[in-house]
Amino acid sequence: MVLTWRAVVLAALGAVPVALWPVPGVVLVWALVVVGVCCLDVALAASPRQVALQRSVPTAVRLGTPVDSRLVVTNAARRRLRAVVRDAWPPSLAAEAHDAGRRAHDDPAAPVRAARHTVDLAPGDAVRLRTPLLPTRRGDRSAGPVTVRTLGPLRVAGRQASIPVGGRLRVLPEFTARRHLPSRLARLREMDGRAAVQVRGEGTEFDSLREYVVGDDVRSIDWRATARRGDVVVRTWRPERDRRVVVVLDTGRTSAARIGTVDDGAVNVGGTRLEASVEAALLLGTLADRAGDRVQVLAYDRAVRARVAGASGPRLLPAMADALAAVEPVLLETDWTGLVGQVRARVSQRSLVVLLTSLDPAAVETGLLPVIDGLAETHQVVVAAVSDAEVAALGAGRESVEDVYDAAAAARGDLDRSAVAAVLRRHGAEVVEALPDELAPRLADTYLALKAAGRL
Amino acid sequence: MSAPTTEATGTWTASATGDGTTFASRSRRRWRTVRWALLVLVSLAALVALLAVLRPPTSTTPYDTGNTRDDGSRALAQVLARQGVTVQQVDRVADAVAAAGPGTTLLVPPSPYLLAQQAEALAGTEADVVVADAGHDLLDAVSAGRIGRAERGTTPPTPVPPDCELPAAVAAGASLLEPGLEALSDGVTTCWPGRMSNTAALATTEQDGRTVTAVHDAAFLRNGDVLTEGNAALALHLLGQHRRLVWLVQDPGDLSATDLDAPSGPGSPGESAGLADLLPPWFGAVAWWALLVAVVAALWRVRRLGPLVAEDLPVVVPAAESTRGRGRLYRRARSRGHAAAGLRAAAAARVAHRLGLPRSADRATVVDAVVRATGGDPHTVTDLLYGPPPADDVALTELARRLDTLESEVHRP
Numbered sequence: 001m002v003l004t005w006r007a008v009v010l011a012a013l014g015a016v017p018v019a020l021w022p023v024p025g026v027v028l029v030w031a032l033v034v035v036g037v038c039c040l041d042v043a044l045a046a047s048p049r050q051v052a053l054q055r056s057v058p059t060a061v062r063l064g065t066p067v068d069s070r071l072v073v074t075n076a077a078r079r080r081l082r083a084v085v086r087d088a089w090p091p092s093l094a095a096e097a098h099d100a101g102r103r104a105h106d107d108p109a110a111p112v113r114a115a116r117h118t119v120d121l122a123p124g125d126a127v128r129l130r131t132p133l134l135p136t137r138r139g140d141r142s143a144g145p146v147t148v149r150t151l152g153p154l155r156v157a158g159r160q161a162s163i164p165v166g167g168r169l170r171v172l173p174e175f176t177a178r179r180h181l182p183s184r185l186a187r188l189r190e191m192d193g194r195a196a197v198q199v200r201g202e203g204t205e206f207d208s209l210r211e212y213v214v215g216d217d218v219r220s221i222d223w224r225a226t227a228r229r230g231d232v233v234v235r236t237w238r239p240e241r242d243r244r245v246v247v248v249l250d251t252g253r254t255s256a257a258r259i260g261t262v263d264d265g266a267v268n269v270g271g272t273r274l275e276a277s278v279e280a281a282l283l284l285g286t287l288a289d290r291a292g293d294r295v296q297v298l299a300y301d302r303a304v305r306a307r308v309a310g311a312s313g314p315r316l317l318p319a320m321a322d323a324l325a326a327v328e329p330v331l332l333e334t335d336w337t338g339l340v341g342q343v344r345a346r347v348s349q350r351s352l353v354v355l356l357t358s359l360d361p362a363a364v365e366t367g368l369l370p371v372i373d374g375l376a377e378t379h380q381v382v383v384a385a386v387s388d389a390e391v392a393a394l395g396a397g398r399e400s401v402e403d404v405y406d407a408a409a410a411a412r413g414d415l416d417r418s419a420v421a422a423v424l425r426r427h428g429a430e431v432v433e434a435l436p437d438e439l440a441p442r443l444a445d446t447y448l449a450l451k452a453a454g455r456l
Numbered sequence: 457m458s459a460p461t462t463e464a465t466g467t468w469t470a471s472a473t474g475d476g477t478t479f480a481s482r483s484r485r486r487w488r489t490v491r492w493a494l495l496v497l498v499s500l501a502a503l504v505a506l507l508a509v510l511r512p513p514t515s516t517t518p519y520d521t522g523n524t525r526d527d528g529s530r531a532l533a534q535v536l537a538r539q540g541v542t543v544q545q546v547d548r549v550a551d552a553v554a555a556a557g558p559g560t561t562l563l564v565p566p567s568p569y570l571l572a573q574q575a576e577a578l579a580g581t582e583a584d585v586v587v588a589d590a591g592h593d594l595l596d597a598v599s600a601g602r603i604g605r606a607e608r609g610t611t612p613p614t615p616v617p618p619d620c621e622l623p624a625a626v627a628a629g630a631s632l633l634e635p636g637l638e639a640l641s642d643g644v645t646t647c648w649p650g651r652m653s654n655t656a657a658l659a660t661t662e663q664d665g666r667t668v669t670a671v672h673d674a675a676f677l678r679n680g681d682v683l684t685e686g687n688a689a690l691a692l693h694l695l696g697q698h699r700r701l702v703w704l705v706q707d708p709g710d711l712s713a714t715d716l717d718a719p720s721g722p723g724s725p726g727e728s729a730g731l732a733d734l735l736p737p738w739f740g741a742v743a744w745w746a747l748l749v750a751v752v753a754a755l756w757r758v759r760r761l762g763p764l765v766a767e768d769l770p771v772v773v774p775a776a777e778s779t780r781g782r783g784r785l786y787r788r789a790r791s792r793g794h795a796a797a798g799l800r801a802a803a804a805a806r807v808a809h810r811l812g813l814p815r816s817a818d819r820a821t822v823v824d825a826v827v828r829a830t831g832g833d834p835h836t837v838t839d840l841l842y843g844p845p846p847a848d849d850v851a852l853t854e855l856a857r858r859l860d861t862l863e864s865e866v867h868r869p
Contacts, residue, residue, distance in 0.1 A: 003756040009751040015745050022741035031748060049474035059466035076473060090767035162762045166470030180822025257775035328770050390776035401849040404856045406783035411802035413779050454461035
């Protein structure tokens with residue numbers, strides 16, 4: 001049983017007779033009138049449980065992409081259905097219609113207006129309702145129940161029931177870093193067919209012969225072919241293909257740190273370190289796949305949280321996005337020994353192992369440093385770390401004395417991290433540290449550089 | 457499954473009709489939820505009702521005819537009623553004045569809240585008046601100044617004979633009532649004189665054709681003392697003179713029969729008192745109705761449209777907290793040396809990186825390179841990068857600014 005504002009108005013109207021004849025009898029009679037009207041309306045309202053509901057929603061959607069939850073409401077009762085239907089979704093999906101498109105629902109105290117629909121259906125009729133959603137957080141989201149509030153003919157009172165209707169939406173990573181992909185692919189193509197001057201080495205393989213043009217290194221002239229064809233011919237090389245790339249995301253406690261609180265207009269402002277790692281992993285994976293390498297992705301803290309192996313070509317990116325969609329930071333210290341064991345179990349020959357983690361000095365000293373030697377012996381290791389945009393902003397503060405002290409602290413932290421990076425480099429690892437937005441392109445550049453140098 | 461770069465291809469579809477409950481099952485579930493609370497409420501209500509039934513309707517006001525305690529007067533009122541006297545208890549002076557016509561007795565027990573105007577109103581009645589332990593105002597008014605209060609006497613150690621001709625006093629015989637009244641003029645009969653010459657426990661006088669009797673000690677009305685010596689006989693004689701007895705037990709808030717009592721309308725002086733008379737007559741009913749409307753509004757707002765949908769939020773650790781904490785520690789400890797060293801080392805590392813120096817470069821190499829790059833003074837650069845710690849916060853800020861300037865000069869192509 002529910003009341004509407006009309007019941008309040010009806011009750012408030014009673015003030016007039018009560019004021020005119022201020023005797024208890026009038027109060028009682030009007031109270032009985034209000035109660036009677038409400039009961040009558042409830043009795044005449046359609047049953048909210050005789051409404052057939054069908055909800056359909058895409059199984060997966062990229063973060064920040066508007067999506068609709070569609071609800072078909074069919075009046076299965078013999079009475080007219082006057083109702084308010086609420087299609088409830090978790091807060092991070094809730095959206096409000098706006099002048100231009102829609103915006104996220106950001107006031108937790110206010111109801112989500114766009115999720116409420118007024119329906120008026122004759123018996124047997126159906127209506128299709130559309131609830132706008134705007135995913136603002138990565139991960140799996142289960143829909144809430146559908147609440148049906150039916151009203152009587154007077155719309156004074158009615159009945160209400162919350163019907164559990166299934167519904168599940170997987171919010172995939174946003175992958176904003178894909179805008180860096182075309183330029184990196186162009187660089188990759190440039191590397192193909194380049195004369196072997198700069199790139200000749202271990203990780204390159206013979207590609208083809210072509211005519212000499214001015215500027216080619218004379219050392220790359222193939223004298224036999226030149227003798228055969230009577231024209232000066234040079235050998236060209238291309239980066240070796242079918243190398244293995246293992247991208248490891250550290251989902252331990254350091255990945256829960258909130259970075260990038262500096263608003264740069266992206267949907268995912270104030271995300272965790274893991275968000276930036278996921279972006280970098282997606283870009284690197286896509287790039288390496290296009291370069292012909294075999295990509296594996298692993299998310300690990302003390303157990304494997306996600307794993308992608310064996311996918312390539314157009315299936316790789318969906319597989320990676322799907323696997324990484326539900327990965328959340330865990331408040332545990334990462335088991336680096338176990339992580340190295342996982343990598344060893346998955347790849348035996350020399351591979352590029354990319355560790356997406358942080359350069360927190362204490363965590364690196366106790367966790368990564370003891371095991372990096374074993375890993376760097378067999379593999380090319382790249383340690384990619386997300387630095388904090390807020391700390392970077394602190395380091396530039398000169399406004400007041402407090403700012404200068406904060407800047408000094410930030411400078412000291414930078415020095416500590418550079419020292420750690422230097423130690424890692426001495427152990428044979430490449431270190432990439434960048435702000436959240438820049439990590440993905442920087443890591444891609446490092447990959448291309450390694451590939452060009454034949455160090456894969 | 458969908459590619460993240462394209463729109464989703466798969467669709468999740470689920471349908472439902474009703475939540476599998478029926479009216480009966482919902483009623484059962486609701487009944488199971490509320491039955492214990494209901495049981496407790498019903499037991500409480502039953503207990504309260506039982507106590508209310510078992511407890512006789514008595515009052516605790518002194519001299520009240522329904523009060524059975526020692527300071528009440530139920531015993532006397534009951535005996536009077538059995539003797540055929542109609543006892544009418546009133547709690548407002550105006551009611552007492554209205555009820556006390558000729559041929560009735562008006563009893564005024566001790567009334568500490570009685571005002572002078574109310575005393576005048578009581579004196580204006582045509583009934584025989586009995587006042588017990590009355591104040592100056594009342595005594596003065598009802599006896600027209602013939603009876604006055606002496607200073608407080610003491611209860612006599614032994615019963616005192618009445619020593620007067622008043623039938624009531626004669627019937628009562630010896631008494632332990634406290635004397636404290638004195639006759640201020642002729643025509644006043646006094647009984648039970650005190651040890652001091654002119655005091656008495658009872659004084660009576662005829663005035664305007666009615667009898668006014670004052671008893672200094674109100675003990676003869678009380679349940680606890682009514683059986684002492686001749687108190688009962690005195691009380692029955694004094695109060696049983698007429699068929700009707702008006703018994704005033706004044707309410708503390710009673711302002712009737714005074715100027716303070718705002719008349720509710722012309723021609724009806726002494727009607728109900730208080731704030732209610734200043735408000736329109738429908739105000740009370742509408743206020744109660746407004747409360748009812750508020751209840752309806754609460755019922756309207758209390759039912760939300762479906763439950764809240766919960767969502768697991770990740771634990772979020774602000775990463776810059778530790779850096780801020782470190783900065784605050786520097787500040788609190790006024791550790792300018794450490795702060796300056798951090799700024800200088802970071803600046804030197806950046807400059808060295810920019811100038812292509814190895815990390816192992818010593819300070820002389822760095823200074824040389826910087827001087828070559830910027831054309832500055834070697835001493836100044838050395839002092840800036842490796843000088844003594846700043847003396848105060850201003851010097852620290854200045855140092856930070858100069859380091860920035862130096863870096864920008866080096867970085868300038």
